[in-house]
Amino acid sequence: MQKLFYENVYQKEFTAEIISVIEKENMFHIELSQTCFYPEGGGQPSDTGFIEDCPISLVYEHDAHIYHVSPKKPIKIHKAKCLLDWEKRFDSMQQHLGQHILSACFLEKFGCHTIGFHLGEDTLTIDIDCFLESSQIQKVELFANEILFANIPVETLYPSKSELKKLPLKKLLPQTSEKIRLIKIGDLDINPCCGTHPASTLEVQMIKILKWEKYKSGMRIYFLCGKRATYDYFSKDNFALSLCSVLKCSEKDALLKIEKLTQDFNKLSTENKKLKSQVADYEVQDLLNTSEKIKHVHIVKSIYSDVDLKYITLLASKLTQTKDVITLFGVKNEATAHLIFMCSKDFKKVHMGNLLKDALTLVDGKGGGSFFSAQGGGKDTANLSSAIDYAFMKINQTLSK
Secondary structure (H helix, E strand, O other): OEEHHHHOOOOOEEEEOEEEEEEEOOEEEEEEOEEOOOOOEOOEOOOOEEEOOEEEOEEEEEOOEEEEEEOOOOOOOOOEEEEEOHHHHHHHHHHHHHHHHHHHHHHHHHOOOEEEEEEOOOOEEEEEOOOOOHHHHHHHHHHHHHHHHOOOEEEEEOOOHHHHHHOOOOOOOOOOOOOOOEEEEOOOEEEEOOOOOOOEHHHHOOEEEEEEEEEOOEEEEEEEEHHHHHHHHHHHHHHHHHHHHHHOOOHHHHHHHHHHHHHHHHHHHHHHHHHHHHHHHHHHHHHHHHOEEEOOEEEEEEEEEOOOHHHHHHHHHHHOOOOOEEEEEEEEEOOEEEEEEEEOOOOOOOOHHHHHHHHHHHHOEEEEEOOOEEEEEEOOHHHHHHHHHHHHHHHHHHHOO
16 A cells, blocks of 8 residues: 655645455545555644544554545445545644754753653643653753744655665664665754654744653653644633632632632632631520420430531531530532431440441431441432431430330
8 A cells, every 4th residue: 555644744635445344343444556544653643534424533553554434335436535634734843843853852952852742633742751840841842842933854764684684773663574664854853753743843833831840760851833823812811811800810810819719719718617616506406496306315306408518517426515515407409419427425325327327328328437436328308308307216215215
């Protein structure tokens, strides 16, 4: 098969003879006499497009044969018109060359070797074998973009074995009897690669490092090239404009405004927590005064709707600080029924965890806890009152013995 994608990476349309069609799992694997479709490999995803009216979703190479996968069987066999999804192809070319350049810049500036590469639909990463500071990473990014604007030609070479020995290669060569394909970027980089690349570094347009993190014994670098980087900037610019509109401030003042709002929020949250605790103290006394008593034990039971679960837990905790108190609280929020059972630390006649486990069966729920405290939730809100009544009945039976 003639690999047209190596002869002219910019060719978008071609005609070919369909040599064979193999059906596998309701998909048709089409082999052509020649192709511009790049098969997945070398970290680069395959091309997509059309063979006549058959959409091509995947292209792969197996045993020196290239197959084009489609959900539709082709009707026309001779001189089939084929069309590449050029946007996707050029995006892959930009990202792939950008990776070569960025990897070469990490090596040139700080001696960091690239040990991994992933080109996905949204993300693009390289893994390097060393740790760098943010200022060093920024230097690499600036250097990489200088390489782009230098408009360095990208050459494809097929050197002989004797010529290979003289070249300053920075990667191990693949073990193959076929001619090695090298990609050369001026004096910056020369390495074996089977992917497709633009003819010049300028066509990458932009390299933007997004973030980095520790990975194995080195770092993983997330970045974007070309249109991906441009669209990412548009997205972040729109976010910044929207944020500043909400905050009613300029971009340079946005961070200060957010810090001030965070401080104010934290202050209000602290004050709110104190107020809730004070309110809870008053509510605790009222609940104790109106609670049912079985012998000397106060049974405080109540069902709340659309309230803060943390507040009800706080209420139960404060109540059970008093001697001989059991709280049986239910909280109904939207489609969830929640149970909170607690007892005083001195009360050891009923295990709250076991009591909850039995009651939860009535609300189709799950949960657990200890002897003194247990919580859980379920989907059957209609039976929440029955669950509380069941728990009260079990306590009554135990205390009445």
